[in-house]
Amino acid sequence: MDKKINNIQSLRGMKDIKEQEGELFNYFISNASKIASRYGFSYLETPILEETALFKRSVGESSDIVGKEMYQFMDKGKNDVCLRPEGTAGVVRMFIQNKLDRAGGTRKYFYHGPMFRYERPQKGRLREFHQFGCESFGEASVYEDANIILMICEILKSVGIGYKLLINSLGCTKCMPPYKENLVAHLKDLHLCEDCDRRIESNPIRVLDCKNESCKMELKNAPKITYNLCEDCDDDFAQLKKILNDNDVAYEIDTNLVRGLDYYTKTAFEFISDEIGSQSAIAGGGRYDRLTEFLGGRTTPAVGFAIGIERLLELIKMKEESEEIIYIGAMCEEALEQVFHIVANKRKMVKVLTDYKSRSFTKHLENSQKLNATVIALIGYNELTNGTIWIKDIKLNQEKIILREKF
Ligand code: HAM
Numbered sequence: 001m002d003k004k005i006n007n008i009q010s011l012r013g014m015k016d017i018k019e020q021e022g023e024l025f026n027y028f029i030s031n032a033s034k035i036a037s038r039y040g041f042s043y044l045e046t047p048i049l050e051e052t053a054l055f056k057r058s059v060g061e062s063s064d065i066v067g068k069e070m071y072q073f074m075d076k077g078k079n080d081v082c083l084r085p086e087g088t089a090g091v092v093r094m095f096i097q098n099k100l101d102r103a104g105g106t107r108k109y110f111y112h113g114p115m116f117r118y119e120r121p122q123k124g125r126l127r128e129f130h131q132f133g134c135e136s137f138g139e140a141s142v143y144e145d146a147n148i149i150l151m152i153c154e155i156l157k158s159v160g161i162g163y164k165l166l167i168n169s170l171g172c173t174k175c176m177p178p179y180k181e182n183l184v185a186h187l188k189d190l191h192l193c194e195d196c197d198r199r200i201e202s203n204p205i206r207v208l209d210c211k212n213e214s215c216k217m218e219l220k221n222a223p224k225i226t227y228n229l230c231e232d233c234d235d236d237f238a239q240l241k242k243i244l245n246d247n248d249v250a251y252e253i254d255t256n257l258v259r260g261l262d263y264y265t266k267t268a269f270e271f272i273s274d275e276i277g278s279q280s281a282i283a284g285g286g287r288y289d290r291l292t293e294f295l296g297g298r299t300t301p302a303v304g305f306a307i308g309i310e311r312l313l314e315l316i317k318m319k320e321e322s323e324e325i326i327y328i329g330a331m332c333e334e335a336l337e338q339v340f341h342i343v344a345n346k347r348k349m350v351k352v353l354t355d356y357k358s359r360s361f362t363k364h365l366e367n368s369q370k371l372n373a374t375v376i377a378l379i380g381y382n383e384l385t386n387g388t389i390w391i392k393d394i395k396l397n398q399e400k401i402i403l404r405e406k407f
Contacts, residue, residue: 013119013127017310024313025130029112032132032155032307036110039151041134044109046090052082057294058089060262062202069117083116086261087133087306088288089295095137096297106138112309124279124311133285133306137292140301142236145267145287146243148303152271152283153249155307161315163271163282165250168226168257169237170205170264170286175230180204182223190218208256224255233266240267263288267303276314283307327373328354329364331380338379342389342407377407 010016017025033043052072059065071083084090091109100107112132119125134151136144149165156163171179184204187196192215196207208219229237244251259268268286276282285305292300326346330339336356346352353371361378368376376392383389389407392399 011127013121013125015126015128021313021317024316025309028159028309028312028316029132031158033110033112035151035155035158036134039108039134039147041108041110041136044091044094044111045113046087046094046111048084048114049081050084050090050093052080054089054093054295055082055085058092058263058291059086060203062199062206063260063262065117065260069119071116071118085117086115087111087113087131088135088261088263088291088304091135092291092295092297092302095300096292096295100137101292101297101300104138106136108134108136110134122279123277124314126310130309131306132309133304135302135304137300137302139303140289142239142267143243145240145303146247148285148305149244149249149269150247152305152307156271156282156312159312159316160319161273161312162275163273164252165269165271166254166257167240167244167251167267167269168254169229169233169266170258170268171225171229171233172265173290175228175233176225176265179223179225179228182228186222192218203262205258206260209258219256226253226255236266259284259286263291263294265289269305273311273315275318276311279311281308282311282315323351324375325351325353325371325373326375326377327364327368327371328352328377329367329379330356330358331361331364331378332384333358334381335379335384338384338404342377342404379404
């Protein structure tokens with residue numbers, strides 16, 4: 001047998017989700033699923049493998065996802081197939097295939113599962129990653145856009161992580177074409193990178209979110225779609241801002257937020273965090289009123305989003321690592337009553353771990369390390385009689401004895 005067989009590793013940019021992370025992953029899915037059900041979404045599973053044409057027509061041939069990042073191959077039946085790079089296209093395919101575009105009314109689905117993009121792996125950027133997403137069909141009102149945004153806020157708050165919400169409007173068939181013409185005329189005179197020069201022809205609005213610093217400077221005075229919307233889109237955008245304000249949802253308008261997928265119209269949004277490095281988007285989405293039509297169905301208004309689960313888990317883990325955990329222990333039987341009293345009090349504010357047994361100093365240190373305590377507090381005979389407590393701050397590596405009433 002070939003010896004190398006023992007060294008098989010997972011593919012680059014693909015990872016196992018196991019143990020503590022596996023628990024968190026599971027917890028997040030069940031929690032987000034409960035919230036989505038409460039908002040009227042029902043669970044949907046679509047195949048991971050789809051025809052390549054589906055993504056070319058929806059995500060767009062000019063996008064990086066379709067142009068550079070697809071896991072595309074011919075199967076044994078010579079069908080051109082691809083591992084899904086995102087979830088929306090498959091859901092829309094299912095919607096049309098089952099003639100739901102002709103059934104009228106509203107339909108709402110949530111899903112979760114692996115997505116594949118052949119990108120250069122780095123922190124927060126994987127080749128196989130997982131999304132939790134929702135898609136709502138048949139609701140043209142901007143209240144549904146707001147509803148979706150509120151739901152994401154609730155999901156993110158339920159796992160206790162902070163975020164910044166960026167919104168923009170990408171207009172419609174009425175206001176986008178004249179805006180694009182205007183933009184292209186402006187861009188042609190600028191000195192931009194090669195990628196941008198290529199995009200001026202294929203998809204000029206993508207030039208607006210180029211990350212290249214010199215392009216950013218050049219683009220400072222580029223016309224903004226948000227200030228060139230038709231009356232309908234402008235009213236909807238104003239209404240969205242009003243609903244978010246009325247519901248205490250903080251947001252920023254980012255006129256350069258164009259998203260990396262071509263199917264959006266009107267509302268576009270991203271939830272970002274500045275704690276996870278350059279890959280800062282934890283969720284993204286928006287309205288895509290023309291996608292069913294692009295894929296051969298009857299025009300149906302639609303809006304949705306997807307959360308990147310690995311990026312979210314990274315944030316949850318960071319939060320847990322920075323959390324204070326106090327370990328309190330007794331070093332003689334007589335101190336147990338005091339330990340019980342302090343634990344009961346401290347627990348009102350922070351996470352406190354203990355067990356009600358008298359143990360040696362060394363044993364307590366060992367236990368506290370196993371439990372990842374950030375502060376250790378111990379009471380023995382001396383402390384008990386002097387009204388004091390011994391404390392060690394693990395992060396600062398400082399220990400001291402203080403009066404118990406000051407702890
Ligand atoms: P997206 O912005 O391409 O949107 O992806 C959504 C989220 O997936 C991102 O915000 C990010 O957290 C995560 N993500 C994307 N690429 C990677 C990667 N390479 N590694 C790790 N995480 C990643 C969509 O996919 C749309 N389908 C969202 C949507 C649904 N719009 C309407 N409905």
